[in-house]
Amino acid sequence: MVDLRIRGGVAALPDGPAEADVLIDGGRILALVAPGSGAEARETLDASGCVVLPGAIDPHVHFRTPGMTDKEDWPSGSAAAVAGGVTTVLDMPNVLPATSSAEALAAKAALVEGRSWCHYGFFGGLEAGNQDRLRGLAKAGAIGFKVFLGESTASLPPPDPAGLRCAFRVAADLGRRVAVHAEDAETLRAASSAVAAPGFDLRSHGRARPAEAESRAVALVCALCAETGAPVLIAHLSTGAGADEVRRARSRGADAGAEATPHHLLLTEEDAVRLGLGSLAKVNPPLRGEGDREALWRAVADGTVTQFGSDHAPHTPEERRGDRPPSGFAGVQNTLPALLGHPRLPLRDFVRLTAEGPARNWGLWPRKGRLAPGADADLAVVRPAAPAQAVRQWSRNPDGPLLRGCPVRAEVVVTLVDGQVAYGAGQPSGRPRGRWLRP
């Protein structure tokens, strides 16, 4: 007798989709069996017509805790996660106070404990002058480090190249990966002073953060990665030139990879202007042109991109009004519905980029990221069709370009966390049972 059988679905197995029942016991996957075969179960979940996926790991969210909880709070952000088939989130350190010391990390963990619908990990902030705190952050449980090379929302002060090299040596020694917001600060400063537009418009934002800012920063990071051996991940890659740098580094054996966001894959600046999204589509790095969008899809197909991340970063509607709106928007609930079943994304690649890739990048493999015996029973049961009616959004500030500008291709029916229903019948279910994950 086992706890649960998920029956009648198509299971997204590591080597491809297959009709299989999933047997779950004690919070773990016990076996994948031919439909109807194997041990009896105390409970059954009908997945007919659905795909059973390893729960998505969203390795790039800003749940705004502590200090910015008018934008998002942990219960609302994690409810949005499970409603989007996401069973683990990795949260960024640019909160107030920043998560750039062991003490700040411990304080943040205490705030989140018992309030999360999904599992979670925390990035430690790498900033100018805190290299000697990185060991403490790793010891306190940081899943990896995040560094901002260019300014963004509440971003941490960037180290200079010498400080970055020194920090990369520490990261290499610790075996912790560094996620990089790769826009070169000098290039941003020069470009934005040349764009002296009064008021806000999307095209000026794009001109103020040109592609060269990204390719320069990516080139520096890849060089330091090769020199120091630090594993790196270029967050929200947005340009073909940046992708070329990462591809070159990988071909020379450097442990460098890149993240793609759904918005950079699905929307151009032109699309956002045509849809009249205004400040709702303002993001760093900005939405680009069709050439860069195409190049990003090529980087997805050839393995240069090693994870998808939503860069879920909500703001309040009040903040978006006015001349200097902040950058970022919600996305953790909308990534799976916008990308699963996309004609350019075979199911195998979807699983590689939402589950396997992030699990490997952040030290969670093989317990997370795969449908296989022994893995934790974090799963999403998904109907590969648009829902009959709009799905309720759970973020405190859910609006964004994915919601406004991208077709919904799939509906999350049930999300399981540790073998228990965390989301079902259109709402979070049970109690928040998410756990803090360390590498």
Ligand SMILES: [Zn+2]
């Ligand atoms: Zn971000």
